[in-house]
Amino acid sequence: MEQVEIETVRVAIKRLDGNVAGQLPTYQSEHAAGMDVYAHLDKPMIVKAGEIELVPTGFAMALPIGWEAQIRPRSGLAVKHGIGVPNGPGTIDADYRGEVKVALINHGKEDFIIENGMRVAQMIVKRVPIVEWLEVDELPTTARGVGGFGHTGH
Ligand SMILES: O=c1ccn([C@H]2C[C@H](O)[C@@H](COP(=O)(O)OP(=O)(O)OP(=O)(O)O)O2)c(=O)[nH]1
Ligand SMILES: [Mg+2]
Numbered sequence: 285m286e287q288v289e290i291e292t293v294r295v296a297i298k299r300l301d302g303n304v305a306g307q308l309p310t311y312q313s314e315h316a317a318g319m320d321v322y323a324h325l326d327k328p329m330i331v332k333a334g335e336i337e338l339v340p341t342g343f344a345m346a347l348p349i350g351w352e353a354q355i356r357p358r359s360g361l362a363v364k365h366g367i368g369v370p371n372g373p374g375t376i377d378a379d380y381r382g383e384v385k386v387a388l389i390n391h392g393k394e395d396f397i398i399e400n401g402m403r404v405a406q407m408i409v410k411r412v413p414i415v416e417w418l419e420v421d422e423l424p425t426t427a428r429g430v431g432g433f434g435h436t437g438h
Contacts, residue, residue, distance in 0.1 A: 285315065293409060296346040300383055302326075303342030306400075309407050318356060318406030321386060325400040331390040336370050339386040339404050347378040352412045355386055355405050366392025369405055376407075 297308060302324070309319035323329070324342030331337045347353060355374030361367035370389040386405045390396050398404060428435070 293348065293351065295348070295351075295409065298344050300324075300342050300344060306342040308343055309341075312403075318408050320358070320403040321355065321384070321405045321407050323386075323398050323400060323402045323404045325398065328400070329398040331367070331388050331396045331398065333390050333393055333395055336387060336389045337398075339388055339398060341384045341386060344381055344383050345376075346381065347376065347409065349378050350411060350414060351378055352376060352410055353384075354408045354410065355384070356408060358403065358406055361404070365394070365396050366390060367396055367404075373408075374405075 299306065299308070306324045307322045309321045311319050321341050323339050325340065329337055329339065345353075353376035355369060355372070355376065357367070357369040357372055368389050368391055369387060371387050374387060376384060384407075388396075388398075388404060
């Protein structure tokens with residue numbers, strides 16, 4: 285694969301009580317965009333059909349200021365079992381020091397069992413600019429203007 289500019293970022297991560305044997309998020313392939321995130325459970329959890337559960341991961345982190353993490357669904361779980369992330373992508377703020385948790389929703393017809401160590405979602409770490417509003421009376425015009433929500437056709 286062609287080597288272009290690669291950016292790396294160091295992020296402080298902490299295993300929470302009981303996560304000594306647990307796994308921290310890991311890339312599953314050499315150039316994966318997302319790191320898979322593991323359920324950290326004492327006993328299996330059930331996400332009943334049509335319901336939402338919050339899955340603990342056993343870690344907390346300190347993202348650098350100006351960065352965020354996104355918790356996204358795994359396609360395999362979505363396609364095979366109807367498992368999604370209801371707040372997807374979930375947002376982890378740079379100032380959050382609590383346990384990272386994964387909200388899962390079961391859109392399928394069958395209850396879904398989560399075992400300890402199951403890869404329940406994936407996490408992407410991204411830069412996010414801090415916005416300063418510049419309030420104006422008139423916005424710059426564009427060809428699109430106010431057209432949206434299917435304005436350009438199908
Ligand atoms: O999938 C997620 C989404 C959020 N969080 C944690 C980290 C995030 O920084 C915090 C707050 O999330 P968010 O801002 O999305 O939720 P809120 O409802 O606005 O809560 P708050 O008022 O605490 O910001 O919850 C997770 O662990 N997993
Ligand atoms: Mg919030």
